[in-house]
Amino acid sequence: MSRKLQKAGFDQVEIEDTIAQLQQAGLQSDERFAESFVSSRANRGYGSVRIGMELKERGVNSDIITTSLQQADIDWFALAIEVRCKRFGEHSPDDFKDRAKQQRFLQYRGFTHEQITESFNLTNNEK
Known part of the structure; x- marks a missing residue:
């Protein structure tokens, strides 16, 4: 102010x-x-x-x-998953290039490396 x-x-x-x-x-x-x-x-x-x-x-x-x-009553790991799925869909990235693109997006959004990695692990395990 x-x-x-x-x-x-x-x-x-x-x-x-x-x-x-x-x-x-x-x-x-x-x-x-x-x-x-x-x-x-x-x-x-x-x-x-x-x-x-x-x-x-x-x-x-x-x-x-x-x-x-x-x-803050926020589950940052769940939020990272939600943001990734909203932007790219629930499917896993097909190749390294797609995965890197999604990682850069989540990093830009302000998620930690652990949260980003977990967002891929959890959505892969749910399949």
Whole structure:
């Protein structure tokens, strides 16, 4: 919020005072923002790595990011499977090129290597 207000031309001292007043009144909370952001982005099919990076870009404290990701009631492995199947279908990749393409997609979406690997293993075992 501070960066946006600075770009709009507001004085830094006024910005800090206003944000402090909003926080004291309970109207601004980085914790609530992070929780909402994690939920929103996960619902759109993004993984924890990307969500964490986006929160950091928005100036959220690393401790808040870690806590929000840990407290989120999200099965990241199941989400990786869901995202992969939605994009590429439930069939296993036919060759190395298709598998690499799907892995790059999931990596771009912010899933860990373990989650990506497991998404292929679980869908292969279900067949």
